[in-house]
Amino acid sequence: SCELFSKAFKAINEQFEEVFPLLFNGGAAKLTLIDEQNILETGVDIMACPPGKTTKNINLLSGGEKALTAIALIVAIFLYKPSPFCVLDEVDAPLDVNNIRRFCKMIKSLTSRVQFILITHNPKTMEVADYIYGVTMEESGVSKVVSVDLKAMTLPKKISILR
Amino acid sequence: SCELFSKAFKAINEQFEEVFPLLFNGGAAKLTLIDEQNILETGVDIMACPPGKTTKNINLLSGGEKALTAIALIVAIFLYKPSPFCVLDEVDAPLDVNNIRRFCKMIKSLTSRVQFILITHNPKTMEVADYIYGVTMEESGVSKVVSVDLKAMTLPKKISILR
Amino acid sequence: MELNGFKSFIDKVSINFSEHGITTLIGPNGCGKSNIVDALRWALGEQSSQHLRGKSMVDVIFSGTEQRSAAGFCEVNLTFSNPKNISKFKYDDFPEILVTRRLYRDSTSEYQINKTSCRLLDIKDLFADTGLGGKRGYSIIEQGSVGMITTSKPSERRFLIEEAA
Amino acid sequence: MELNGFKSFIDKVSINFSEHGITTLIGPNGCGKSNIVDALRWALGEQSSQHLRGKSMVDVIFSGTEQRSAAGFCEVNLTFSNPKNISKFKYDDFPEILVTRRLYRDSTSEYQINKTSCRLLDIKDLFADTGLGGKRGYSIIEQGSVGMITTSKPSERRFLIEEAA
Numbered sequence: 001s002c003e004l005f006s007k008a009f010k011a012i013n014e015q016f017e018e019v020f021p022l023l024f025n026g027g028a029a030k031l032t033l034i035d036e037q038n039i040l041e042t043g044v045d046i047m048a049c050p051p052g053k054t055t056k057n058i059n060l061l062s063g064g065e066k067a068l069t070a071i072a073l074i075v076a077i078f079l080y081k082p083s084p085f086c087v088l089d090e091v092d093a094p095l096d097v098n099n100i101r102r103f104c105k106m107i108k109s110l111t112s113r114v115q116f117i118l119i120t121h122n123p124k125t126m127e128v129a130d131y132i133y134g135v136t137m138e139e140s141g142v143s144k145v146v147s148v149d150l151k152a153m154t155l156p157k158k159i160s161i162l163r
Numbered sequence: 164s165c166e167l168f169s170k171a172f173k174a175i176n177e178q179f180e181e182v183f184p185l186l187f188n189g190g191a192a193k194l195t196l197i198d199e200q201n202i203l204e205t206g207v208d209i210m211a212c213p214p215g216k217t218t219k220n221i222n223l224l225s226g227g228e229k230a231l232t233a234i235a236l237i238v239a240i241f242l243y244k245p246s247p248f249c250v251l252d253e254v255d256a257p258l259d260v261n262n263i264r265r266f267c268k269m270i271k272s273l274t275s276r277v278q279f280i281l282i283t284h285n286p287k288t289m290e291v292a293d294y295i296y297g298v299t300m301e302e303s304g305v306s307k308v309v310s311v312d313l314k315a316m317t318l319p320k321k322i323s324i325l326r
Numbered sequence: 327m328e329l330n331g332f333k334s335f336i337d338k339v340s341i342n343f344s345e346h347g348i349t350t351l352i353g354p355n356g357c358g359k360s361n362i363v364d365a366l367r368w369a370l371g372e373q374s375s376q377h378l379r380g381k382s383m384v385d386v387i388f389s390g391t392e393q394r395s396a397a398g399f400c401e402v403n404l405t406f407s408n409p410k411n412i413s414k415f416k417y418d419d420f421p422e423i424l425v426t427r428r429l430y431r432d433s434t435s436e437y438q439i440n441k442t443s444c445r446l447l448d449i450k451d452l453f454a455d456t457g458l459g460g461k462r463g464y465s466i467i468e469q470g471s472v473g474m475i476t477t478s479k480p481s482e483r484r485f486l487i488e489e490a491a
Numbered sequence: 492m493e494l495n496g497f498k499s500f501i502d503k504v505s506i507n508f509s510e511h512g513i514t515t516l517i518g519p520n521g522c523g524k525s526n527i528v529d530a531l532r533w534a535l536g537e538q539s540s541q542h543l544r545g546k547s548m549v550d551v552i553f554s555g556t557e558q559r560s561a562a563g564f565c566e567v568n569l570t571f572s573n574p575k576n577i578s579k580f581k582y583d584d585f586p587e588i589l590v591t592r593r594l595y596r597d598s599t600s601e602y603q604i605n606k607t608s609c610r611l612l613d614i615k616d617l618f619a620d621t622g623l624g625g626k627r628g629y630s631i632i633e634q635g636s637v638g639m640i641t642t643s644k645p646s647e648r649r650f651l652i653e654e655a656a
């Protein structure tokens with residue numbers, strides 16, 4: 001219904017405006033309705049502006065900026081209406097060192113409200129994990145899962161698990 | 164023309180069959196023509212089989228496997244008809260540690276024939292670079308390029324350039 | 327969550343996703359991490375084989391390797407230990423909700439909620455409005471699709487807001 | 492290669508891609524690495540603004556920041572120091588080929604080869620059959636598109652083989 005959508009839109013937009021600068025260490029973004037007269041069917045647009053840059057066509061943003069903007073939106077939606085869990089499959093792949101750090105900090109801060117399952121190849125992201133499962137194929141083509149006890153190992157050992 | 168295409172197809176296929184197992188440390192792959200009777204218009208299909216697995220629908224392969232298969236094809240085409248240069252923008256993003264190592268080894272071996280320009284966030288890939296340019300935005304929104312002298316620095320310093 | 331015969335999981339595998347804290351899956355390319363995510367979506371009622379990278383739904387059944395022959399069926403069991411988070415009605419009095427989905431190579435399917443047979447629609451209804459819904463859900467971001475949210479059509483972004491509304 | 496006013500390169504920038512060895516571009520997200528690749532494609536004759544992430548072609552002109560006003564035009568100069576690799580005719584006797592492409596905000600364009608005015612078509616012809624061609628070329632893999640080669644339609648993969656044929 002119109003009112004439900006409007007209410008959700010406004011609330012999610014508020015969160016989005018707050019989360020974006022946290023992930024980007026500055027800048028601003030907001031959601032806009034393409035056709036405010038037609039709440040029932042209007043599309044939703046994103047205006048996003050990384051720190052110091054001017055807002056233009058969102059398509060001109062870099063690969064990492066687009067990924068981080070999408071993450072900001074997903075987080076904003078979760079803050080409004082948390083789902084039982086959130087699965088993120090290699091969303092950190094295009095991010096640089098500093099963006100990954102802020103992404104991890106954001107995920108960590110939401111742990112009390114959302115159950116996160118992350119898939120990653122990045123050691124920095126692994127550092128914020130509370131539980132790690134290693135998926136392996138000792139026998140080709142057959143997957144197997146091993147539980148990795150984090151408290152029992154030091155960081156270099158964790159990294160070497162990858163190899 | 165039909166003959167030109169056929170000749171290129173056979174030659175590229177031969178290279179592809181050789182390059183794929185080098186990148187995957189095993190396995191097999193080949194190119195096939197969808198409609199062998201219609202060389203003029205037929206599409207080209209890829210059969211790819213990582214080591215120990217059975218060839219099925221190529222869409223079922225993982226993100227990293229798909230990327231590495233595409234890299235094998237590009238390399239195969241380059242071995243047949245080298246272009247003046249090859250630009251790879253973050254193709255190593257979905258690859259794991261071992262695949263990046265084999266990918267770098269392959270690129271390194273082709274350096275005498277092809278001028279490579281790589282964009283990457285990955286320290287392992289940076290290690291095989293002969294010349295590094297750092298792109299920065301000291302002033303927001305304004306790009307600037309700095310030449311990084313590799314011979315003059317040690318590896319930890321190179322990695323810290325990222326931050 | 328338990329996977330049995332789903333994609334590369336021919337040997338039954340059980341994974342416990344801790345309720346408190348971040349669970350991270352790691353491993354080399356092609357070892358099965360995204361297959362676990364596919365199994366999760368499938369158990370929640372995913373109906374499009376394309377979203378699971380297959381041509382037809384039977385593609386999710388273990389198709390055999392050089393050493394092992396193909397499986398005749400696959401099954402995924404998904405246990406929720408906190409039903410009030412999932413569903414506002416019907417199952418509140420259960421301590422857990424167990425969702426089972428089974429597919430046989432001849433394309434016949436079975437669905438169960440807490441060991442009681444049901445239809446696929448019942449499973450999907452269970453998760454309606456939780457953000458876990460297939461195409462419009464915002465809870466599962468598959469590999470490669472994070473950038474697409476930013477570059478997608480405005481009408482598709484609307485679906486995300488609608489699901490949360 | 493020289494960029495002047497192209498996307499985020501408002502201050503003129505000159506990059507020397509060494510002929511022998513691997514040149515690697517690094518830097519944080521959004522600093523301009525892929526913009527350099529866009530400039531390269533643009534100088535080679537890219538006609539689709541969508542392939543350069545823009546809505547219209549003037550989107551490649553520096554559009555201003557909080558500190559700087561927008562540029563009125565942009566220009567990319569591309570120098571090839573080994574013409575025999577590029578073109579089998581016409582320019583063999585030159586020690587270098589310099590390709591220049593300029594675009595003004597009113598959408599007028601200028602093209603030059605070795606400082607001589609020419610048409611966009613002449614630039615595209617120069618690079619025909621070298622693998623550098625826009626859509627069908629196999630020399631430039633843009634960000635995010637590597638997996639697409641494997642999942643693309645068979646007819647699109649054909650283009651890659653055709654370009655090399």
Ligand SMILES: Nc1ncnc2c1ncn2[C@@H]1O[C@H](COP(=O)(O)OP(=O)(O)OP(=O)(O)O)[C@@H](O)[C@H]1O
Pocket residue numbers: 135141213216223224225226227228257332333334353354355356357358359360361362385386387388389390469
């Ligand atoms: N029905 C099936 N039977 C057997 N193996 C399958 C089946 N479906 C997919 N696979 C295999 O599973 C592998 C893909 O696994 P998955 O996508 O989970 O990898 P991943 O761990 O996510 O890797 P990456 O890090 O590259 O994303 C492929 O090698 C594929 O061949």
Ligand SMILES: Nc1ncnc2c1ncn2[C@@H]1O[C@H](COP(=O)(O)OP(=O)(O)OP(=O)(O)O)[C@@H](O)[C@H]1O
Pocket residue numbers: 050053060061062063064065094298304497498499518519520521522523524525526527550551552553554555634
């Ligand atoms: N016409 C323009 N004028 C000014 N800035 C622009 C213009 N077009 C694009 N940009 C800016 O350039 C940036 C994108 O640069 P680019 O895609 O090269 O980043 P990148 O270094 O490849 O980053 P990543 O590592 O995330 O892929 C965006 O922030 C965008 O706003």
Ligand SMILES: [Mg+2]
Pocket residue numbers: 089225226227359360361469
């Ligand atoms: Mg994966």
Ligand SMILES: [Mg+2]
Pocket residue numbers: 062063064252524525526634
């Ligand atoms: Mg980029």
